[in-house]
Amino acid sequence: MKKQNLQHIAIIGGGPGGLMLGLLLQHQGLPFTIYERGHKNIHKDRGGSLDIHDDSGQLALKQAGIFEVFRKYARFDGEDTRIVRKDGKILYDEDAEDEGSRPEIDRGKLCDIIVEQINPQHIKYGYKYENMKQLDNSHAELTFENGVKVITDLVIGADGAFSKIRPHLTDAMPEYTGISMIEMNSDENEHPDLLKFNKNGKVMALGGHQAILGQRNGDGRIMAYISFKMMYDTLDEYRNLSLDELKERLMHEFNDWGADLKKYIAYSYDDVKFRRIYKLPIGLTWETQKNMTLIGDAAHLMSPFAGEGVNMALHDAYLLAKAFHMYDDLTEILNSYEQQMFEIAKVHAQESQDNLAIFFSDNGAETMAQLFEEIA
Ligand SMILES: Cc1cc2nc3c(=O)[nH]c(=O)nc-3n(C[C@H](O)[C@H](O)[C@H](O)COP(=O)(O)OP(=O)(O)OC[C@H]3O[C@@H](n4cnc5c(N)ncnc54)[C@H](O)[C@@H]3O)c2cc1C
Structure with missing residues (x-):
């Protein structure tokens, strides 16, 4: 299918990855809807400070035109870092520079500044994806828990660690x-x-x-x-x-x-x-499908010990939107995105695993x- 013929793109999941992808597709005038199972204020419930990296997460924010808004809320002093032995002895003590490369922002705030830019008609809350039926080579019918059925040309699984879209692409399961x-x-x-x-x-x-x-x-x-x-x-x-x-x-x-x-x-x-x-297996890949792919944790869940998860989710959105910009053919778009994403995710998933081993070593x-x- 050609990009110009796309009538509808379904993004399942309105976390940082799905929201960022929606905003970037909106900039290209592409017809998308984000389906989020949670209620409208979902992001207010979700705490946790995240450091957003200049070579990944920040690229997406810049491409989306919201980097200046991000800077307003980002805490550059949040880069203060201490490494401490269990007896309380401080072994490493770094004070943040004025404006470093990995400022912090609360997860809820990050989601808010993206949502604010998306036309509300493009986000459906209270839509929990249940299952999918392939109708032909290029269309799928999605069913949501609220009983609504939607026919779509392209499904993007941005539905996090326990993605229900992922089993349509790979047998891989998250492991403890x-x-x-x-x-x-x-x-x-x-x-x-x-x-x-x-x-x-x-x-x-x-x-x-x-x-x-x-x-x-x-x-x-x-x-x-x-x-x-x-x-x-x-x-x-x-x-x-x-x-x-x-x-x-x-x-x-x-x-x-x-x-x-x-x-x-x-x-x-x-x-x-x-x-x-x-975590998902390190180096997970799948064969490119005609009308489906994954971004963020759904594609490459990793432990948080390298602080890369949200950065990868934002960066995936950036890469996929870039592929939409560069190519016309949908299979080429998905393949180009996936090959780049697989390479980068493998490196960071390994880094997260290596850090986990160090964190919990003697x-x-x-x-x-x-x-x-x-x-x-
Ligand atoms: C304890 C902890 C600490 C972390 N610390 C960091 C850190 O410091 N730095 C960092 O970069 N990352 C960190 N992470 C990882 C980071 O939170 C994730 O990588 C990031 O949120 C992934 O974004 P996402 O959009 O892919 O998925 P998610 O944030 O999981 O969003 C998925 C969305 O999909 C929705 N959804 C799920 N199923 C369905 C369905 N069936 N139908 C419709 N909607 C659905 C969910 O409600 C959710 O809104 C941490 C994770 C944990 C657990």
Whole structure:
């Protein structure tokens, strides 16, 4: 099919990747709809500070014409970085430059500044994709949980880690990395001592099979991922505890950690999330299909230990939109995008896996500090 004949492009998932792709296609006047299972305010629920890299995520923001808006909300001082041994000794301590290459922004804010630019007619909330029927070589019928059926020429799966579009392209399934995290939040105004220790950016405290990963967010929260190498089922033991019981258990398990680090647990309030970290096989590829592809976590879910996930999602959107700009034939567009994406994703997925191994090794703090010294 030729690009000019496309009547409808369905983007499944309105996370950072799907939204960015929508905005870039809108700039090219292409007919797209984003179908998001969540409600309109979904991004307000989703915290977490993300660093946006100049050689990937920022390219998409620039191409979309929203880099200046991004700069308004980006926290360049969020690049402060500390690497700490579990006894509290700081091994690496970097203050952010005035305007570095990886500023931070809250996930919700990032999504907001993209959504604001998209014509609201092109985003459907409360549309949970259920299944797809191929009608012929170039059309597919999508069914959503709300009963609506849509006929489309092209399906882009931007539906994250457990994508329901992915099984149409590959048998690969996400696998548990062996790492689970308990996400805890403290109020920086109530706890200036924790803010002083955390500074404006990130703290990576590493201690063998455990880690405390602190990050300042833009809304007064200091978030910490209390992280463990653990069996798949063990996380459920923590889920069932009250906040007080959870803190008591964690304080016991982190008993031999430094006093400053234990504050991330002690000060946290009742907004706890439990996460298992998954990944797709490194170097995953598939044969180009006529009317379907994937972007973001759906295509290359990786652990967060290289901070690349959201950058890759934005960059995929950038690459796919660029292919739309360069070629007319849909198969050529999809093939060109996928070949570039596969290469880049492989490198970053490997980097994430290598970092995971270092983070949870016996001398993780020393090794990471040395790596940061080398690139500083
Ligand atoms: C603990 C943790 C920390 C992280 N830290 C970082 C970091 O520091 N830096 C970084 O770069 N990355 C980080 N990441 C990864 C990053 O969050 C993801 O890579 C990024 O959000 C991927 O964007 P996406 O748009 O591909 O998918 P998602 O953000 O997962 O968005 C997918 C969207 O699709 C929707 N959806 C799902 N299924 C359906 C369906 N059936 N129908 C319709 N809609 C659907 C979802 O509601 C969601 O809105 C972290 C991840 C975790 C778990």
